[in-house]
Structure formats: C-alpha cells, structure tokens
Amino acid sequence: MAVKKTNKNNEVHDDSNSRRDFIKKSGLFTALALAPPSLVMASESKWDEKIASYLETVPLSIEINGTKHNLNIEPRTTLLDLLREQLQLTGTKKGCDHGQCGACTVHVNGERILSCLSLATMQQNAQVVTIEGLSKGKKLHPMQEAFIKNDGFQCGYCTPGQIMSGIACIKEGHANNRDEIKEYMSGNICRCGAYHNIVDAIMEVKEGGKLI
Amino acid sequence: MKNFQIIKALTSASAVTNLSKETDAKFIAGGTNLVDLMKKNVTAPDKLVDINTLDLKKIEFLSKKVSIGALAKNTQVAEDKVIKEKFPLLSLALAAGASQQIRNMASVGGNMLQRTRCPYFYNTDMPCNKRVPKSGCGAIGGSNRMHAVFGASESCIAVHPSDMCVALAALDATVFVEGPKGKRKIEFTDFHRLPGNTPEKDNVLDAKELITSVEIPENNFAKNSHYLKIRDRSSYAFALVSVAVGLDLKNNLINDVRLAMGGVAHKPWRLTEAEKFLKGKTVSETTFKQAADLAMKEAKGYGENNFKITLGTNAIIEALTIASSK
Ligand SMILES: Cc1cc2nc3c(=O)[nH]c(=O)nc-3n(C[C@H](O)[C@H](O)[C@H](O)COP(=O)(O)OP(=O)(O)OC[C@H]3O[C@@H](n4cnc5c(N)ncnc54)[C@H](O)[C@@H]3O)c2cc1C
Ligand code: SF4
Ligand code: FES
Ligand code: FES
16 A cells, blocks of 8 residues: 655655565565564564554454454554455445444444444454354354344344344343334444334343343 | 555554654554545555454443443443443533444544544545644535634634544543643643634544543443434434533532533533522533523524524523423
C-alpha cells in the first residue's frame, strides 16, 4: 500500500518503495518478523519506533472459534475484514461498515462488539467467537435452532449478527421480557423486518433454559 | 482508510510523551468514533497510541464522591450496582446511548471526545467549518433538522451528540487530565465549548492531553432522577432533544435541582436559570411549565429544527413530572 506523505511545502511524495527496498536490502525483515509481539509493541523501547516505521504490517496473535492464529496484518485492518477477507470466515456480515447496523456483531472475550469498528491489531490475544463457532459439529446452537423454528429471518443477511447479539443478550441478563429484548437488540437492524420472530426466538431460548 | 502506525502505551506519562512527539497522532480507546471518522477520511492520523493498556478502568467510591476512570466502558458504568443506586441519572443516560455492542466498546473518555454527528462534517465533499476551518457551513441554510437551538454561531450550528455528557453536566462532574505540562482538572460544564468562530475545537482539552478520570460529587438526587431522550425511533438513535433531571425533594418542596439538555447545543446545555427558578418552589404542573418556558426563552431555530423549541419545552415538563413522581 502506497504511503503518501506531505512535506512542509505541501508536496506529496510516495515513500513506500524506498521503504520496501530498505527493508529488503537491510535483511532486517526476517529478524523483525520473528520478533515477539511484546517487543514490537513495547512503546518504551527505542526499538518500537524503528520497527514500526520499517514494517507495514504488525504481528497479531488471536484466537478465533478456538483456533489460534499468528498473523501479520496492516494496522488499519478491522476485525471484520480480517475475518472475512483473510480468514474466509464470511459468516460475519458487512452491512454498513460504520457501526450502524449490527450485522458484524461477534463476541470478543465473551462480550458482543461490532467487528467493523474494531481494529484487529487492538485484539491482541483476544478470544473471538463468530457465527461459525457456535455449532458443535452438525448440532446447531440452540439460538440457531430457535431462529429456524421461529422464522427469525427472511433474506438472512442480518441473521449472524442477530444470533450473536441474541446469545449475548441472554447471557448479559437483558432478556427478561419482550420490551427488554427489543431495547437490548436495537443495535441489530433487520431490513426485512423479522423483528417479531427474532424476539420470539430469543424468548424461546431464554425460557428453554438451555446452556448457551 | 489510510494506513498508520499503532503503539500501545504502557503508562499515562508515556502515552502523553508518545503523542507529543508526533504532529499527527491520536489516542485510541474503544475506537467507535475514531475508526468511523478514519474510514470516512474525516481524520487521518499517522499514528495511534492505544491507551487500553493503561490502568484507568476503575470505578472508585471515595468519601463523598465517585471517581470513574477514563477507560471504564460505557456498559461497565451503566450497569455498576453502586452507580445505579447513587447516580441513576448517569446510568440511565448511558443506557440510552448507542447500542449494547457499542457501549461494550466505548469508553468514558472517548464518549466525551466523540465528534459532532453533523452529516456535513462527515461528508468530505461538503463545506464544513468544523472539519476544514473557513470552508463554510453546509447546515446553515441547508438540512439542519438535528441541529442546535442554543449557543450556535454563524460558523457552526452542530450539536454534541453524547447522552452521558448531559448527565455529567447536570451532576457537577469534574474532568481530570494529564498533559505535557502536567495534570489539571476542568469543571465538566467548562469542558465542551461553544463554536464561536473556531468550531474546529469541540472542547478545551489540549490535543496532547489525556483524560484520566471523571469525578462526580455525592448528591441527594438519586431518588428523583430521570433521563428523557426523544428520538426518531425508540432506540439506537441520537437525541432530537434530551433532558436530564435530578430533584432533591422534601415532601413536595424542591430543595435543590439539576437540569441539563442534550441535542440542543454544541455542548451539554445546563439550564441554570430554570434551576434557580425551581429551587424553593413546590412541585406543580404550572411551576414546571414556567421553568420550561424560562429554559427555552433564548432558543433559536434554523428552519428544519424549529420544532425542537416546542419539543424541548414539552420534554422539560415531562422529564420533571416523571422525576418528581418516582
Ligand atoms: C451508530 C452509532 C450510534 C451512536 N449513538 C450514540 C448515542 O445515541 N448516544 C451517544 O451518547 N453516543 C452515541 N454514539 C457514540 C459513542 O458513544 C461514541 O462513539 C463512544 O462513546 C466513543 O468512545 P470510544 O472509547 O470508542 O472513543 P474513541 O473512538 O476511541 O475515541 C474518540 C476520540 O477521543 C479520543 N480519546 C479517547 N479516549 C481518550 C482519553 N482518555 N484522553 C484523551 N483522548 C481520548 C480519541 O483520540 C478520539 O479522538 C454512537 C456511535 C455510533 C457508531
Ligand atoms: S454545523 Fe458545524 S459541523 Fe455542521 S456543517 Fe456547519 S460547521 Fe460543519
Ligand atoms: S457492519 Fe458493523 S455495524 Fe454495520
Ligand atoms: S432477515 Fe433480511 S435483513 Fe434481517
């Protein structure tokens, strides 16, 4: 990716090639790629600044659906793009990409968050669960079953986000009645308007009392 | 989004030092506002200093006050048992903002520093004095349904979108910050500023300063508090108008009162005149109506948002009525 910089005279120049060349020639690259994340991230060490400026990617260790990944990513990669574009976990959907629809909802360290507004590099060592991580082999998660049984969707685009959010909603203790569910599910928009059945599905799982 | 460097801060002092070294660096907490703005190219820092590693997440109940760390998450504060019991207004305001997913990510400091949601500010093809000083204001004479009715200027009529901040303004909070020149504290009501002819500045924080905590003094408003938020849909939308009320009642006598509004100005709008008027009076519909009229006396619409004046008056009456009958 080209890095454009503006100097004092407002002239734009592209220094990405020279930077790449430098890295190649210096032979530093292999050493840096092997450096533990703690070294690369440690802001107090002088190395941090140098390493960060010579590398266009940063290392990331992350656990997704129980599998550990050691990756190198661009700092600007969102968790959503990491999942979809680099790990082919396309179950998590990109609706608005701006925090307004909830389609990208995943669980990070047990809490629901929006993966489109989360920089992947800030999820160092995090445990992420996506829609792909819910079923046990062929056995669907109770919330997935309840969505099917209650017709909790039409086109299905918002569904992975709704299901991730619905599970969290119960775990948080915010699924005690229909009104509370509606309020705490308001971050998940459904263009098809399947809301009524989504609430039915969540109520059913809550009342079923199964371990989720 | 332009690529950038990102480093983790290990101490608040090193966070400040790291930021000071750069011309175009920013702190990042939850990222829910900053990442959004970076995606739209409204802001394009070269470097981010991730402050989530700092020990600023605690909510501490000290004698006669509570101290809330700048990195405490919005959900954490909203659902804290003691906050709910002693400062329910803050909890209600937080719960009325954004969605649970966003509140799980958003920090108290980031919430205070979220930028305006004026659509022109977000659209880099449009003029906006806040984004590009002296480029003009698209909202004046344009689409301004969501905009300010108090304290606006000829250069900007945007509103500060936070709900939490309305409660903090009402509750006499104080902001603690740390910067290259040391530590200082700022009264919450002085923290955000009016646009004047420098709308590019939302608040009085120096660009290199870090918010470390917010303190709220204990009060007698817990029993009769309410946060009323009026929006286009019943949840997950910014306020058209919101009202934060804290009443200290003895029988029906108003011993003390705090009133602030959101969605109406470039900063959380404290209604001091109406507070003075209400103090010492007895609870009644007429008194509430008089207070609301007094509060909205100076309100000025810009066309599409004229409705906020009537809506604001009615919202104040409603919020006072609900709070007094709790
Ligand atoms: C779709 C959507 C709907 C929303 N609806 C609402 C709503 O109804 N009501 C409402 O109140 N809010 C709403 N929000 C806004 C949300 O509350 C804010 O985005 C959030 O509070 C910002 O917190 P953060 O920690 O994510 O900040 P970040 O995005 O990390 O940071 C925001 C700014 O603050 C700076 N910063 C962060 N922490 C510090 C610190 N400690 N010291 C100095 N600088 C700091 C950053 O540099 C950045 O400039 C909504 C947001 C979205 C995306
Ligand atoms: S109201 Fe303020 S933020 Fe909106 S376009 Fe005008 S100057 Fe920009
Ligand atoms: S894609 Fe993340 S909220 Fe819409
Ligand atoms: S099922 Fe189509 S958007 Fe929800």
